[in-house]
Amino acid sequence: MKINFKIKKLETFTNTYVSVVKLTMFDDSIGWGQMSTYCADITCEIFHRQIAPHVIGVSFSSFDDLEDLILRKEHKFPGSYILRALAGLDTALWDWLGKIKESPVVTLLGGNIGKIRAYGSSMKRDITPQEEAQRLCHLRDTFGFNAFKFRIGSECGEGKDEWEGRTEEIINVVPKALGNGVEKLVDANSCYLHEDAIEISKKLIDNDICHFEEPCPYWLPEETKKVTDAISIDVTGGEQDCDLRVWQDLIDRKITDVFQPDIMYMGGLTRSLKVAKMAADANMPCTPHAANLSLVTICTMHFLKAIPNAGKYLELSIEGEDYYPWQIDLFDGNPFMVLDGECSVPDSPGWGVQFSKKWLEKSHYRVCEI
């Protein structure tokens, strides 16, 4: 997309979990974005030292050109933090473009606002199978969710369980409690080598589970590939991967059945769209990772409603104040409202959400300008 712009000022509002970006152009038009969550204070430092100085006062004619310039200037830093910081600028640019065109981002991308099916995504492992079943059933009955994901194994756990017997028990207990008509997904967060993952998949199949996420260490794609080729249910993954060359390889070799880029880890919407396109060219679905109720989930709503190879649902974290207190009151209102198992893509210009004034006032402020 060709569009001329010149950034005058970049302001950030930061705590250790979240860093929000306000962009102002030379014509005083504005956009709001957000960097990737967690260690956001460190990411913000990178934003002010390795992102903002390259772009303030420079004329660009596309978001691609701007991002290409930053990544060339910082080519000795081809890592996650640069992209986490870049996500703040990229998402602010898309919001700005939506605002000047008076159009939601999804519409700029050729999609439509409207409802989107969500799956309730549990982030907890420190929960018993019985308690997990109870809260998922409650959410099913209250909000009409018809798909849920829960956790098995332990995170990067070298085959070990969170506690002995938990995985086997939760694979039996939760699907039975949820019953027919609800899709069941599990996530192993890089726990197993392929032999164990294939063994576990038999129990997943017996219990009507349709999605096996990150069965093996994500940095060992050959392990994952063996699982993908051996089992009938969807193997999914890719949330940590942010290098486009790695993505091309994962897609070319069909390492998983479904690809799950995280829009914030990727460096924003622009680069995530490139992954979606690579997957589309290979006829494969893209169902992004979105693990908290910050801007990442809003961006993912717009993205899923616009790409031709969108997977079946939006990942929607079910964790609240007890687990992720930092995400409370980030936005005005509740843009994550669920009705009959569906969210609604915000319909006002840009991302369609407003960071709350109260939250911004409590954060640490920094500015970079000409």
Ligand SMILES: [Mg+2]
């Ligand atoms: Mg995951």
